[in-house]
Amino acid sequence: MTQIGQPTQPAFVLVRPQMGENIGAAARAMWNFGLDRLRLVRPRDGWPNPAAGALASGAGRLLDEATLHDDLAGAVADCNWVLATTARPRELTKPVLSPERAMQLAAKRIAAGERVAVLFGPERTGLENDEVARANAIITVPVNPAFPSLNLAQCVLLAAYEWQRQKGGFAHEIDRPGKHHWATAIEVEKLAQHYEERLDQAGFFFPEAKAENMKVNLRNLWSRMRLTQADVQMLHGIMRQMVRWKERGD
Known part of the structure; x- marks a missing residue:
């Protein structure tokens, strides 16, 4: 159970x-983002709550292992750094962090051996000022100011997603050739030669004064395209079939 021993992730504390x-x-x-340290402070309808299991959808272990606390002080008693999520302006002098920055700092502190908690308030009102006052910093999401309210799960999801990003290995772009390999330079070169030869025979490079520049533009086209070996074979086949069709027509 990850709540025993030195944690490697923040605890998420649902307050009331x-x-x-x-x-x-x-x-x-x-659990979508690998977090499983859940703490509950005075759930309104008591705990355990059968209604929670239906929406957990495969994350029931988190509910079974969640710790129950009578007050916020007890829920964060073992923590060195506490973050409070809120969408409302607060007249409290505290650092205000984006979810991204908050999780960056959380990752550094946890790596240094500290314990971190993130507080989430009740659905209707959010955290009270005295609860926010217990936190070391505030997390605020740049939402629409005319409609700043997020439901509880949405807020948790945002923070969990940012935590996952800070763990590293997050791919911002994936460029894979699928089941085929990327075409090599020589394969693309042969494709370019094939098209240039056939287009030349068809009289495409006309007038002669522009022919060289047209060939350069065609080569540039091939170099800009990210082709797999299957793509190259298909394009060769297209050109061969077009030539056969033309010859049959003649």
């Missing part, structure tokens, strides 16, 4: 959550 369904959805959002 109202509906079991939302607790289950929050657990699901956490």
Whole structure:
């Protein structure tokens, strides 16, 4: 159980959550991104709550292992750094962080041996000022100011996603050739030669004064295309078939 020993991730603390369904959805959002340290402070409908399991959808272990606390002080008693999520402006002097920056700092502190907690308030009102006052910093999401309210699971999902990004190995772009290999330079060169020869025979490079520049542009076209070996074979086949069709027509 990951809550025993030195943690390698932050604890997510749901403060006075109202509906079991939302607790289950929050657990699901956490487990989507590999987080499983869930703490509950005075759930409105008591705990355990059968309604939570239906929305957890495969993350039921988090509900089984969640720790229950009578107050916020007890829920964060072992933590060195506490973050409070809120969408409302607060008249409190605290650092205000984006989810990305908050999780960057959380990752550094946890790597240094500290324990970190992230607080999420109840669905209807969010965290109270005295609860936010216990935190070392605030996480605020740049939402639409005319409609800043996020439901509990959405807020948990945002924080969990940013945590996953900070763990490293997050691919911002994946460029794979599928089941085929990328074409080599010589394969693309032969394709270019094939098309240039056939187009030349068809009289495509006309007028002669522009022919050389047209060939350069065609070569540039091939170099800009990310071709697999299967793509090259298909393009060769297209040109061969077009030539055969023309010859049969003649």
